[in-house]
Amino acid sequence: MVFLAGILGLGIIGIVLLLVISSLPLYFAVKFLGGKATILKVIFVNLIVGIISGVLSIPLLGFILLLFIYKKFFELSWLNAFFALILQSVVAVILVVIAIVGLGIALI
Secondary structure, eight states: OHHHHHHHHHHHHHHHHHHHHHHHHHHHHHHHTTOOOOHHHHHHHHHHHHHHHHHOOOHHHHHHHHHHHHHHHHTOOHHHHHHHHHHHHHHHHHHHHHHHHHHTOOOO
């Protein structure tokens, strides 16, 4: 219930801002690998993948479908779609570390 109240308190601008921020790692990964990506396309793909992942109960099928979606939407090869998935995670970790260091949040 608290989570729902927090989302409602954000407003539409806050939700859009969160969608953009959460889409940045995939955007950077696809651009680095030479795919055709815009921030709106990446947000749309993230929403599609999130919905599909929530509906599917077979993880392997979800993984293959995710690679297929990356391949079709961003015009990547199968291997580059896989690398985009890996690179997305690496970029996300780097951005989190930069945010933690930049904000001065202590981990210990």
